[in-house]
Every structure is written in C-alpha cells, then in structure tokens.
Amino acid sequence: MQDQPADPAAAASGTSVRPRRQTRLDSYADRYAERTSGMQASEIRALFAVASRPEVVSLAGGMPNISGLPLDAVAATMSDLVRSRGAEAMQYGSGQGDPTLRSQICEVMALEGIVAHPDDVVVTVGSQQAVDLVTRIFCDPGDVVICEAPSYVGALGVFRAYQCDVVHAEMDDQGLVPAALEQAIEAVAAAGRRAKFLYTIPNFHNPAGVTLSAERRRRVIDICRDADLLVLEDNPYGLLGFDSEPIAALRADDPDGVVYLGSFSKTFAPGFRVGWALAPHAVREKLVLAQESSTLCPPTFSQLAISSYLADFDWKAQVKDFTQMYRERRDAMLAALTEHLPAGSHWTVPAGGFYVWVTLPAGLDAKAMLPRAVTARVAYVPGTAFFADGFGSRCLRLSYCFPTPERIREGVRRLGAVIEAEMELRAAFGVTPNAVGRGYEGPNTDLA
Numbered sequence: 363m364q365d366q367p368a369d370p371a372a373a374a375s376g377t378s379v380r381p382r383r384q385t386r387l388d389s390y391a392d393r394y395a396e397r398t399s400g401m402q403a404s405e406i407r408a409l410f411a412v413a414s415r416p417e418v419v420s421l422a423g424g425m426p427n428i429s430g431l432p433l434d435a436v437a438a439t440m441s442d443l444v445r446s447r448g449a450e451a452m453q454y455g456s457g458q459g460d461p462t463l464r465s466q467i468c469e470v471m472a473l474e475g476i477v478a479h480p481d482d483v484v485v486t487v488g489s490q491q492a493v494d495l496v497t498r499i500f501c502d503p504g505d506v507v508i509c510e511a512p513s514y515v516g517a518l519g520v521f522r523a524y525q526c527d528v529v530h531a532e533m534d535d536q537g538l539v540p541a542a543l544e545q546a547i548e549a550v551a552a553a554g555r556r557a558k559f560l561y562t563i564p565n566f567h568n569p570a571g572v573t574l575s576a577e578r579r580r581r582v583i584d585i586c587r588d589a590d591l592l593v594l595e596d597n598p599y600g601l602l603g604f605d606s607e608p609i610a611a612l613r614a615d616d617p618d619g620v621v622y623l624g625s626f627s628k629t630f631a632p633g634f635r636v637g638w639a640l641a642p643h644a645v646r647e648k649l650v651l652a653q654e655s656s657t658l659c660p661p662t663f664s665q666l667a668i669s670s671y672l673a674d675f676d677w678k679a680q681v682k683d684f685t686q687m688y689r690e691r692r693d694a695m696l697a698a699l700t701e702h703l704p705a706g707s708h709w710t711v712p713a714g715g716f717y718v719w720v721t722l723p724a725g726l727d728a729k730a731m732l733p734r735a736v737t738a739r740v741a742y743v744p745g746t747a748f749f750a751d752g753f754g755s756r757c758l759r760l761s762y763c764f765p766t767p768e769r770i771r772e773g774v775r776r777l778g779a780v781i782e783a784e785m786e787l788r789a790a791f792g793v794t795p796n797a798v799g800r801g802y803e804g805p806n807t808d809l810a
C-alpha cells in the first residue's frame with residue numbers, strides 16, 4: 363500500500379484525515395500479535411530452494427518416497443469414490459472426522475498394541491495439525507513443554523507459535539534418557555513452574571534416528587505418571603521399522619496419560635493431509651472443539667479417499683514395500699558414511715524411518731559448513747534447526763528416504779570431502795571461538 367499524503371484542505375475543514383503511514387517493507391509490522399515474533403521460516407524451508415536444484419544431492423528434506431504407489435489402481439479407487447459417494451465426499455463432515463475412518467484408524471493402531479474406541483479418535487489435517495491442536499488446548503504463553511534434544515522442527519515451530527518455553531531432555535542411542543527427563547522435570551519444578559506435557563517421538567526419531575528401548579518405555583511412563591505429566595506421543599514412522607514387528611506404543615501402556623498422534627503421510631501419501639489424535643475422553647472433547655474452530659471439519663474427500671484405500675488395497679503389503687525400499691537406502695547411507703566420513707565423526711543407526719543424525723569431529727560447525735557443502739552440491743539440515751536453545755551446532759541431519767542409493771552414495775562422498783576440507787581449513791587457520799561446535803550439554807534450566 364502507498365503512503366497517502368495528509369490532505370490539508372480536509373484538515374482545515376475539520377473532516378477526518380487519514381494518518382500518515384510510514385514507508386517500509388511491511389506497513390503492518392507494528393500491529394501483528396506478539397506470537398508472530400516466534401514464527402520463523404524453518405531452516406529446512408529456507409534450504410528447499412537450493413536443495414531442489416537437480417545438481418544438488420539433497421539429503422536434507424524428509425519427503426516420503428511414494429514413487430512405489432500403484433497410481434493407476436489408486437486413481438480407479440478415487441474415481442469410483444467420486445462416482446459412488448461424490449456428494450458425500452465433497453460435503454462438510456463431522457468435526458471429529460468420518461466414523462468409518464476412525465474405526466479403521468483403531469485397527470491400524472492395534473498393530474502397536476493399542477486398544478482404542480473410535481469415539482476417542484479425532485481426525486486431523488496431518489499429525490502436524492494434531493500437534494497444533496494439542497498445544498492450543500493445553501498451553502498458554504510462557505507454559506513449558508519438555509522435548510527431546512534434538513526434536514522435530516515442525517513441533518518446535520508450533521511450540522514457538524504458542525509462545526511456549528521448550529526445555530530439552532537429552533537422548534542417546536536408546537532414545538530419551540530417563541535421568542535427563544527427571545532432571546528436566548525437576549528443573550521446571552525448581553523454577554516454580556509446571557510442564558504441560560512431554561513431547562516425544564519414541565520410534566525412528568526425527569531427526570535423531572533412534573528408538574526408545576523397551577525398558578525405557580516403561581521408565582518414561584512411570585516418571586511421567588509420578589510427575590503427573592501428560593505425554594504427547596508422536597508416531598508417524600511407527601510402522602516403518604526395518605527389522606521388527608511394530609513396537610508397542612507408549613499409549614498401549616497408559617491410555618489415560620498419553621495423547622497419541624498418528625499419520626497416513628508416511629504409510630500412504632502426505633498429500634491427503636490426514637492424521638489423527640487418540641486422546642483420553644475429556645481431552646478428545648476439547649480437541650474436537652479446537653478442530654471445529656480451526657477447520658470446521660477435517661477434509662471429507664481426503665478422509666473418504668484414505669478410508670477407501672485402506673478398505674480396497676493390501677495396504678500392509680504396501681507398507682512392507684516402502685520399508686524395504688527405505689531399508690535399502692538406509693544401508694546405502696550407512697555404508698557410505700563408514701567409507702567417507704573422517705575419524706571423529708559419528709552417527710546413529712536407525713532401525714526404521716528416514717533419518718541419520720551425524721555428529722561432526724570436534725571443532726566443526728554444521729551451519730557454518732553448509733555454504734561449502736551446497737557449493738559441493740550436497741545439502742543437509744544443520745543440527746541447530748532441531749533445538750529451541752541454539753545447541754546442536756556440531757550435528758546435522760541426513761535423510762535417506764528420497765534419493766536413490768546411487769545418489770545417496772554420491773551425496774555422502776561429497777559430504778565427506780567437505781568435512782575433510784573444513785577440517786584442513788580449521789587446522790591451517792586455527793579454530794575461531796564462534797566456530798566451535800557444541801554438542802548437547804544438558805537441559806535448559808534457565809527458566810526464571
């Protein structure tokens with residue numbers, strides 16, 4: 363909008379004068395709600411433009427690889443849906459979601475030992491919206507959420523948007539460390555505050571690639587129960603394990619203390635944007651109200667499309683095909699990392715999902731190294747994207763879900779050369795203080 367000069371004639375006649383607006387890039391900058399200050403483009407989004415250039419091997423984005431879907435058969439099911447139930451599929455639906463789909467969702471969750479009633483399921487626009495709705499109903503500005511370190515960037519974005527304070531709790535190869543969780547809960551209590559929930563991704567973690575061990579699952583549930591801390595279990599990758607049957611969900615052990623989130627984005631296709639929340643009854647009621655005020659109802663067409671897919675296809679065989687493809691890519695990445703990364707680097711070994719978390723040799727900073735990597739035509743996500751508190755600079759996330767094994771090998775080869783060159787540079791010129799990479803150093807206790 364252009365600035366309007368004040369009208370002297372109108373001023374003289376006593377009629378109202380439109381106030382002069384300053385010329386600047388965003389003339390509304392002074393009136394956005396406080397919460398927008400926490401809304402920033404994620405480091406991943408900023409990378410997409412560069413990483414999608416064909417000459418760059420992108421090990422950055424986490425797009426599911428749906429090239430194996432039988433599109434002709436899916437098209438036939440969709441067109442049948444429009445012909446036979448088009449009027450219903452294109453109409454508004456229930457705020458809680460289609461009842462048939464909710465029953466089917468209960469069957470999907472049964473694979474992880476969950477016994478649930480369709481009444482307690484709320485269909486959402488991807489599990490991303492479920493994270494948003496749960497945060498909306500529980501968190502006021504300044505409330506605390508405990509998250510693993512590192513944590514899913516999309517959830518951190520939601521917590522920031524609702525002006526929550528994130529307290530991280532450390533993970534290791536077995537997932538969330540129970541003692542670190544206890545320490546985080548104590549730190550919050552010592553500051554006279556109370557965490558609203560623990561946000562956790564127990565299976566095939568994004569970005570850490572690790573899985574919470576069976577013993578720790580029990581421990582985490584016990585700790586949270588003792589502290590009266592709600593658990594938000596985010597499990598979009600749970601059925602994408604490489605070596606095992608699906609692992610029992612935290613929710614299977616504690617129906618009253620866990621809100622469980624699931625998604626069809628990784629087991630079918632993300633474009634439908636269908637996920638869900640399974641919640642204790644009273645929480646479910648609040649989620650439906652929040653859903654209605656957000657979207658009126660989740661998209662009917664997408665829900666019926668997913669419901670038809672689950673009914674008409676051998677979707678479990680499709681998930682097996684997906685996992686085989688991802689396992690092959692994971693193997694290619696792990697072999698290439700062993701071959702090309704210099705001593706002093708280490709990485710996690712995922713048993714499912716999409717991601718490997720790499721820790722660079724001491725002294726390196728993944729964010730500072732990124733321009734060099736992109737120049738060498740390989741992209742990754744720097745670890746700092748996955749922390750609310752600026753940690754993670756010595757780490758990076760690699761995803762193996764999308765590129766072919768050949769591209770993965772080439773990408774990791776390029777990455778290895780970039781790390782070597784960065785180390786040589788540091789050896790030649792010395793390590794500058796602000797380039798010293800930091801690993802994770804413990805939960806943030808600065809809550810005052």
Ligand SMILES: Cc1ncc(COP(=O)(O)O)c(C=O)c1O
Pocket residue numbers: 424487488489490491514516563568596598624625626627632636637
């Ligand atoms: C841990 C985690 N949670 C939630 C989501 C959101 O998935 P969607 O909204 O597609 O269901 C993602 C997507 O990558 C994820 O990795």
